[in-house]
Amino acid sequence: MAADVGKIYPADIHLLRKEIEVQGELLAQERFERKAEIDRLKIQIETLKRLLEETNPGFLARYRSAYPRERESFDPEMNPRDK
Numbered sequence: 001m002a003a004d005v006g007k008i009y010p011a012d013i014h015l016l017r018k019e020i021e022v023q024g025e026l027l028a029q030e031r032f033e034r035k036a037e038i039d040r041l042k043i044q045i046e047t048l049k050r051l052l053e054e055t056n057p058g059f060l061a062r063y064r065s066a067y068p069r070e071r072e073s074f075d076p077e078m079n080p081r082d083k
Helices: 010-055 059-073
Strands: none
Touching: 010 059
């Protein structure tokens, strides 16, 4: 007896459910890894800011005043060398 082409069998639903679960777990793991990378970058940036303040007194005040201006004009898609 040939399988009915348009029919969805319980085994198919089970396989689809498992695939969705696996994909969900992979997405959760990727999200966790990206969050960890963002946290590492935040720590690196904060460390650099503190070192710059030590070597260039007044750096943090200049940084705080320049940051809003730079944030508005920054284009993440543009290569800094193309300016």
